[in-house]
Amino acid sequence: xxxxxxxxxxxxxxxxxxxxxxxxxxxxxxxxxxxxxxxxxxxxxxxxxxxxxxxxxxxxxxxxxxxxxxxxxxxxxxxxxxxxxxxxxxxxxxxxxxxxxxxxxxxxxxxxxxxxxxxxxxxxxxxxxxxxxxxxxxxxxxxxxxxxxxxxxxxxxxxxxxxxxxxxxxxxxxxxxxxxxxxxxxxxxxxxxxxxxxxxxxx
Amino acid sequence: xxxxxxxxxxxxxxxxxxxxxxxxxxxxxxxxxxxxxxxxxxxxxxxxxxxxxxxxxxxxxxxxxxxxxxxxxxxxxxxxxxxxxxxxxxxxxxxxxxxxxxxxxxxxxxxxxxxxxxxxxxxxxxxxxxxxxxxxxxxxxxxxxxxxxxxxxxxxxxxxxxxxxxxxxxxxxxxxxxxxxxxxxxxxxxxxxxxxxxxxxxxxxxxxxxxxxxxxxxxxxxxxxxxxxxxxxxxxxxxxxxxxxxxxxxxxxxxxxxxxxxxxxxxxxxxxxxxxxxxxxxxxxxxxxxxxxxxxxxxxxxxxxxxxxxxxxxxxxxxxx
Numbered sequence: 231x232x233x234x235x236x237x238x239x240x241x242x243x244x245x246x247x248x249x250x251x252x253x254x255x256x257x258x259x260x261x262x263x264x265x266x267x268x269x270x271x272x273x274x275x276x277x278x279x280x281x282x283x284x285x286x287x288x289x290x291x292x293x294x295x296x297x298x299x300x301x302x303x304x305x306x307x308x309x310x311x312x313x314x315x316x317x318x319x320x321x322x323x324x325x326x327x328x329x330x331x332x333x334x335x336x337x338x339x340x341x342x343x344x345x346x347x348x349x350x351x352x353x354x355x356x357x358x359x360x361x362x363x364x365x366x367x368x369x370x371x372x373x374x375x376x377x378x379x380x381x382x383x384x385x386x387x388x389x390x391x392x393x394x395x396x397x398x399x400x401x402x403x404x405x406x407x408x409x410x411x412x413x414x415x416x417x418x419x420x421x422x423x424x425x426x427x428x429x430x431x432x433x
Numbered sequence: 434x435x436x437x438x439x440x441x442x443x444x445x446x447x448x449x450x451x452x453x454x455x456x457x458x459x460x461x462x463x464x465x466x467x468x469x470x471x472x473x474x475x476x477x478x479x480x481x482x483x484x485x486x487x488x489x490x491x492x493x494x495x496x497x498x499x500x501x502x503x504x505x506x507x508x509x510x511x512x513x514x515x516x517x518x519x520x521x522x523x524x525x526x527x528x529x530x531x532x533x534x535x536x537x538x539x540x541x542x543x544x545x546x547x548x549x550x551x552x553x554x555x556x557x558x559x560x561x562x563x564x565x566x567x568x569x570x571x572x573x574x575x576x577x578x579x580x581x582x583x584x585x586x587x588x589x590x591x592x593x594x595x596x597x598x599x600x601x602x603x604x605x606x607x608x609x610x611x612x613x614x615x616x617x618x619x620x621x622x623x624x625x626x627x628x629x630x631x632x633x634x635x636x637x638x639x640x641x642x643x644x645x646x647x648x649x650x651x652x653x654x655x656x657x658x659x660x661x662x663x664x665x666x667x668x669x670x671x672x673x674x675x676x677x678x679x680x681x682x683x684x685x686x687x688x689x690x691x692x693x694x695x696x697x698x699x700x701x702x703x704x705x706x707x708x709x710x711x712x713x714x715x716x717x718x719x720x721x722x723x724x725x726x727x728x729x730x731x732x733x734x735x736x737x738x739x740x741x742x743x744x745x746x747x748x749x750x751x752x753x754x
Binding site for chain 1: 545546547618620621622623624625646647648649650651652
């Protein structure tokens with residue numbers, strides 16, 4: 231059961247659940263923006279010892295101090311606060327690389343964050359069954375332009391202009407786990423110049 | 434149509450006793466053709482004509498998977514068993530013609546693993562021999578923890594010690610050496626997969642300890658090489674074939690079906706692959722489930738039986754065959 235509502239889509243599109251605290255020797259929680267709410271809600275039902283073995287990496291992504299005092303009060307063994315995914319990335323990769331079998335991952339927030347951490351965690355050998363996800367906040371998409379391979383973050387309108395090559399792209403529901411992005415395909419490939427008006431599909 | 438995988442005619446190239454209980458058999462294709470390549474952990478079903486009784490036992494391939502000229506298996510003599518291993522030890526000689534199945538792998542390596550942690554007990558070493566060949570060809574990271582009764586009874590101990598001194602850890606029962614499993618499974622780097630092959634107790638111990646250490650099921654691999662158990666004779670009614678057959682004390686239900694010319698698909702003949710799963714239409718009595726395939730619910734419901742290893746005690750059993 232997903233917390234966020236998504237428009238109907240193809241079955242291969244990623245889906246998200248609801249975080250639920252499991253017993254484990256080590257818990258790694260990574261969230262961005264409103265994803266903090268998922269952690270705070272999960273904490274209400276978590277055993278007291280859960281956060282003693284927990285490392286929280288929280289990316290504010292424009293939410294400023296909105297959730298910081300609540301996150302601090304959880305009593306996690308480690309709590310990192312960073313402004314952006316890029317700022318937190320070295321810490322995420324370092325943590326994943328040096329972790330041990332038995333770790334449980336809890337990912338919450340935007341699709342861009344969840345998808346990229348799944349991609350990196352599975353590359354280091356974390357099993358999919360050890361990863362829980364919960365979508366919160368913006369449904370803006372991380373898109374790969376299939377023509378120039380450039381990545382465009384937080385796309386809200388469809389079609390949109392690729393910020394790398396300038397083509398106008400139609401946003402597909404086709405998702406790549408390998409690059410953690412939806413695919414953007416030239417919208418006027420067969421009728422150059424015929425570009426439909428952009429509609430806000432993702433908020 | 435024949436059940437199982439396609440057959441291969443082979444000639445026994447050599448028979449090499451390794452110690453008091455264990456002998457290696459090497460086969461080549463009878464016409465000199467190449468054998469199919471296989472992957473580490475695969476087994477073949479060896480067919481034996483034991484004085485009129487057809488025996489079909491699965492044995493792990495232990496040779497190099499890339500060697501298509503010959504296959505090797507290693508057989509431990511089981512004097513209490515139903516006779517397959519005794520037949521191999523006492524009747525199979527170099528030059529003999531035999532039939533084996535095309536290899537099937539139910540215990541394959543997960544090649545996405547960052548590290549392969551292998552736990553072998555006794556003759557359970559055999560699938561690891563082919564897996565180690567495969568892993569060394571790609572320089573993958575592995576560790577082998579091998580429990581043996583004694584140095585003398587540890588098959589391939591010398592060869593492994595010489596070839597992989599840094600990867601091998603040996604535990605000898607007669608020296609009171611014991612694998613400290615909980616310590617071993619705790620603190621393994623993420624991406625490690627554990628593989629266990631050995632007696633049932635050892636497999637259960639590894640699976641249970643891994644579960645306690647929060648290992649994901651997808652990173653725990655096991656292969657049990659139990660042969661069908663003997664038991665009391667029983668009768669079975671075959672609904673589709675419209676006949677009733679009896680299963681001998683030392684025969685499996687699968688073997689009894691085959692002896693009555695009823696074809697049943699199979700791959701492992703050891704309760705692991707699920708191919709021979711059969712619907713039970715009527716059961717007045719108890720099914721002795723000896724497989725590792727059915728779920729607990731399926732067992733309790735008495736609606737399924739694995740003919741390769743499971744038996745029946747009671748008044749009436751009707752199956753959909």
